[in-house]
Amino acid sequence: QVQLVESGGGLVQAGGSLTLSCAASGIIFRIMIMGWYRQTPGKQRELVARISTAGTPTYSDSVKGRFTISRDNAKNTVYLQMNSLKPEDTAVYYCKAASPDFWGQGTQVTVSS
Secondary structure (H helix, E strand, O other), rough: OOOEEEEEOEEEOOOOOOEEEHHHHHHHHHHOOEEEEEEOOOOOOOEEEEEOOOOEEEEEOOOOOOOEEEEEEOOOEEEEEEOOOHHHHEEEEEEEEEOOOEEEEEEEEEEEO
């Protein structure tokens, strides 16, 4: 079956860095558009970054210049390098494969001020 397993979340101070990983199985990874989304309580899940099958990234305005998405098709893994983290980046981060759509279980990122 399809599995997307995120890792790398945690607690970090403002200005710090974290790298999230999402390991995929059960899908033909190289033909899937991969994305990272985040969600805070009471708010809708929002796109953080996505990367095309050709490796072209797209970022939300709130993370542009600070976050970098990348993919390794040989390892069926997508990454999100997060630098200069801010308290407002605190959220549960989800990995998504499209299409059809599959979601990971999420990983908590907490940025303290």
